[in-house]
Amino acid sequence: MxxxxxxxxxxxxxxxxxxxxxxxxxxxxxxxxxxxxxxxxxxxxxxxxxxxxxxxxxxxxxxxxxxxxxxxxxxxxxxxxxxxxxxxxxxxxxxxxxxxxxxxxxxxxxxxxxxxxxxxxxxxxxxxxxxxxxxxxADPAPAEDAPELAMGEKNDFDRAKGVLGQGDFRAAADLFATFTQSYPGSPLSEEANFNRGEALAKLGDTANSARAYLEAFSGKPDGPFAAESLLKLGQALGTLGQTPDACVTLAEVGNRFPGTIHATNAQVSMQGLGCQ
Structure with missing residues (x-):
């Protein structure tokens, strides 16, 4: 694939x-x-x-x-x-x-x-x-520069992030999942999906963490968490034994984000997987 x-x-x-x-x-x-x-x-x-x-x-x-x-x-x-x-x-x-x-x-x-x-x-x-x-x-509306958040949206996000910081990974994963479902299209969705991936990875739930990283990347491929999401998706695919897909994904990190620490880490992961 x-x-x-x-x-x-x-x-x-x-x-x-x-x-x-x-x-x-x-x-x-x-x-x-x-x-x-x-x-x-x-x-x-x-x-x-x-x-x-x-x-x-x-x-x-x-x-x-x-x-x-x-x-x-x-x-x-x-x-x-x-x-x-x-x-x-x-x-x-x-x-x-x-x-x-x-x-x-x-x-x-x-x-x-x-x-x-x-x-x-x-x-x-x-x-x-x-x-x-x-x-x-004709009308460069600045709406994207200062997106409006729904009532309680920022509080719910901060709450989930705080739980993640406290090390309660199961609760954090659930809170971030609830957040993305409650606020579809939120400007915080990319970070919420990434953080959900981080929490699930800490729980050893590699498959679901990969899905969260995929959602973070595909939702905003040029966003601030795109490079790390793509890197961690590739690493998770490698852990799941899907080596060919992992190699393609990790190579794409270098193609999309050359010169970044994520591209360097992707190269290291590719070497570990024996990617050609």
Whole structure:
């Protein structure tokens, strides 16, 4: 199972998810400019009567034809990129679901039929980023800079974190699990899932800790806990005996987060597993 290799196409390489988003934004900005030019030129022709004046309007009409052709070309290119992005996100999500299923099989008492539907890789709808791009560019709302928390959300998180710090790992794992269920989409979800993984690892529950690390990473692949979550997911897979998947996952740490302590630790873990 090689879901991380494919998710690299969308998330890992600085050239896919980020550059694709920039490409879409650039194309959409060009579309908007061309549309404005086209409409402005058309209005100018109507006002001046040049559209019916023969040679006087010939040059303007040629410009309109050129703009219209450019609009058609860029629209087609934008749709092509959106399809590619959506296809990779969909496939990456399916592969994450596959690893969740395999982790469930390795977990005593886990019923694969009760595994919830895997959320879209990185959160949100696969089609949403492209559709929302123009609005994001025109109105850079600072909502993400200072996310609002639900009433009691921060207190519940701090309580779970405090229990973890006290060494009551079972209670901490349960509290973090309750937190992620009570506040879906919380800006603290990534850290909550990571901390749940830490608590479960301390309890020796490797399979469930791996699932928690996977949820932390897949929920926010560029978040502050992404590198360590991916590292610990790979290490947990190695402990579970899933060496090929562990090697791919650990290699991805170096690909995504080069030069970090997590990349160095991933290399050490790969050597211990005998990864090629």
């Amino acid at each position: 090689r879901w991380l290799l494919l998710s690299a196409a969308l998330l890992a390489s600085p050239a896919f998810a980020q550059d694709k988003a920039q490409t879409l934004a650039d194309l959409q900005a060009e579309l908007a400019k061309l549309s404005a030019d086209f409409n402005g030129l058309k209005a100018e022709l109507v006002q001046s009567g040049a559209a019916s004046s023969g040679a006087a309007g010939g040059d303007a009409l040629q410009r309109m034809d050129a703009i219209e052709a450019a609009l058609t070309r860029i629209t087609a290119k934008t749709e092509e990129i959106e399809l590619k992005v959506n296809r990779v996100v969909s496939d990456g999500t399916n592969r994450i679901g596959d690893i969740e299923f395999r982790l469930c099989e390795a977990t005593e008492g886990c019923d694969p039929s009760n595994i919830p539907e895997t959320p879209v890789l990185g959160g949100g709808d696969t089609a949403a980023p492209a559709a929302a791009a123009p609005a994001a560019a």
